[in-house]
Amino acid sequence: MPADIVHLVRHGEVHNPKRVLYGRLDGFGLSELGHRMAASAVQALAGHEIAALYASPLQRAQESAAPWAEAFGLPIHTDDRIIEPTNRFEGKRMDRRTLMHPKHWHLMRDPSTPSWGEPFADIAARMLIAMREAHERIDSGEVVMVSHQLPIWMVHRAVADKRLAHDPRKRRCSLSSVTSFAWSDGAFIEIGYQDPAVELLAQSIDLGAV
Template identity: 30%
Template structure:
């Protein structure tokens, strides 16, 4: 089987990223700075061969993806399996607000992650997010053998996917960082994954950001 190469990008900064709110599947827009990040990611990928592009259907991912493939003349295909984790009742809240209502659950989420189902209608756990996202990646790996595929998704999705391809438990979720418009590269061949690059931000002008995500 020919190798499928994935370029996995996180979307640019949103209004709620900036405010530190849990956004989940609420469709929050990119900030002007988030659009600038998207353009910088696009410049970094301009000369990289890309054969197909997929994104979460949320506008922050689609808009970032459209910038990244504008020079390649490719359409952006959306896939619901790449949606961010549904935070249920936490969506739209600041971390401090979540902590007042769900102090024990927030501590569990910030430590073990696994076993935490977000409260309220539609709330997900990280295992379900990993399972749906990896189903998409396995399908794309088979569909695009020998090609390079750009995927634009979200913080929790990216972390869960990276845990899976590294064959490490989701309890290592918080040991992986995903900055806005970071670039990850990994490959799939003969049933095995290989990580090539993770959380690269040099296109943004720095080796590491020092920015901590407040709303995840």
């Protein structure tokens, strides 16, 4: 039998004093609060049989995976397919001045794809393939995959058969949240969402999500 459940875990808060959209840029690790958030996510699944651990190659995901590795005695398997999407606004502050500048208008011509970065459909496809392979790779137990907000949200919408284009302000995928999926009748279904860092969110400045 393959894995019982695949949990998609978002990383904790990033140290981002300039408040830029960091995307795939190097050098963006967790803040002190982010480390506390990552630890709280592990507590949400204390007592579960976590049999495999995967993480995006980005620093914030690797650091968020570290408490899982320590708690369950697991190596961190790096999977490029669960990385943050590309985004042509990387390194910029996402404020009104940036969005209203004429040189950026062409990047916003088609929010449904989107025109500023990796297509939503491609994000969902690579995530689901990575989940399927991780699910099939172990005989029993559960899998944790530490990823990013948009990839996790694309899986949520894809398995619910919802349109992938969406309002980013309405994503239900907080820092260090845990979204859980089970395999049923040849496809993943979402079976739960937990927000273990909810008490820490009021202290966070989460401006780097794509």
